[in-house]
Amino acid sequence: MIRTSHLTLLCVAALASVAAATCGAATPAELIAQADLAYTTRYLQESMTEAIALYEAVLPDLETLSAWSQTYVLNRLSQLCYEAALFAEGHTPEDEVLYTKGKEYAFRSLRLNEAFAEHEPDGIEGALAYATDVAALHWAASSWGMICGIHPIQGLMQQGSVNAMFARCVELEPGFWGGSSASSLGSLLIMTPGTLGGDDERGLELVEASIASNPDYLHNRIILAEYWGFTYNMFGALTGVRDAELIERETTAILESEIGDWPFWNRRARIDADRLLALLRDFSD
Numbered sequence: 001m002i003r004t005s006h007l008t009l010l011c012v013a014a015l016a017s018v019a020a021a022t023c024g025a026a027t028p029a030e031l032i033a034q035a036d037l038a039y040t041t042r043y044l045q046e047s048m049t050e051a052i053a054l055y056e057a058v059l060p061d062l063e064t065l066s067a068w069s070q071t072y073v074l075n076r077l078s079q080l081c082y083e084a085a086l087f088a089e090g091h092t093p094e095d096e097v098l099y100t101k102g103k104e105y106a107f108r109s110l111r112l113n114e115a116f117a118e119h120e121p122d123g124i125e126g127a128l129a130y131a132t133d134v135a136a137l138h139w140a141a142s143s144w145g146m147i148c149g150i151h152p153i154q155g156l157m158q159q160g161s162v163n164a165m166f167a168r169c170v171e172l173e174p175g176f177w178g179g180s181s182a183s184s185l186g187s188l189l190i191m192t193p194g195t196l197g198g199d200d201e202r203g204l205e206l207v208e209a210s211i212a213s214n215p216d217y218l219h220n221r222i223i224l225a226e227y228w229g230f231t232y233n234m235f236g237a238l239t240g241v242r243d244a245e246l247i248e249r250e251t252t253a254i255l256e257s258e259i260g261d262w263p264f265w266n267r268r269a270r271i272d273a274d275r276l277l278a279l280l281r282d283f284s285d
Contacts (some may be wrong), residue, residue: 038050075109078139081143084098093149103143106136109135116128124165161274170182179213186227203227207228221250225276
């Protein structure tokens with residue numbers, strides 16, 4: 001059977017070919033408008049793959065656009081590559097391809113800032129002081145963090161950079177994307193060993209604050225249930241249950257909530273809530 005993420009890549013490739021074939025008839029602005037329309041229903045996999053293909057069809061003409069439009073297209077692509085990988089269960093080679101592309105698009109966006117590009121060769125953490133594009137930072141860190149999870153030994157050496165990127169997001173705009181930069185940083189501080197910069201109490205504070213400030217964005221509750229409710233070893237492998245009552249409380253709240261203004265992420269939260277409840281039952285049996 002072809003995995004869902006493999007189908008995503010096949011669909012993206014096919015749609016990209018169609019988009020490229022019609023590119024002569026459609027201006028970059030028209031392609032972006034079509035992609036924006038597909039983006040609104042990206043919780044449907046066909047819409048997700050269509051949006052990626054249409055935004056990618058703009059890339060050959062990207063440098064003819066304004067700096068703002070270039071950033072917009074690259075950040076949308078980074079976000080969508082990250083989100084497209086979530087259709088599959090677990091990690092697959094195809095997921096890593098998507099996360100790698102998402103990271104590359106976001107860094108390409110960050111490098112549109114000449115100060116960031118100038119200082120990046122001296123080290124990412126120093127260059128972050130010059131980065132102001134929260135969306136590019138967030139989606140770069142999100143994809144990079146997933147790559148670290150796929151390769152945990154290598155990831156331990158790179159996790160500090162991912163944490164620093166999320167921390168810069170929180171510094172610039174704590175409420176970005178429903179507060180998800182804060183909850184992402186919180187989950188990493190919980191998961192990272194103290195000797196490598198982890199701080200589980202500070203991590204818990206960040207996750208709880210993200211929920212309080214953005215209660216309608218349900219994915220923050222998933223972060224709390226998954227990374228505080230369960231326990232893990234230093235390589236991210238699940239080891240047990242820390243707080244079963246918390247897991248049940250948060251997943252129940254998610255399943256009883258409306259989809260609301262976050263159609264992709266709140267649907268994803270419901271799927272993850274069912275997954276976490278199944279994990280909890282496995283540990284209880």
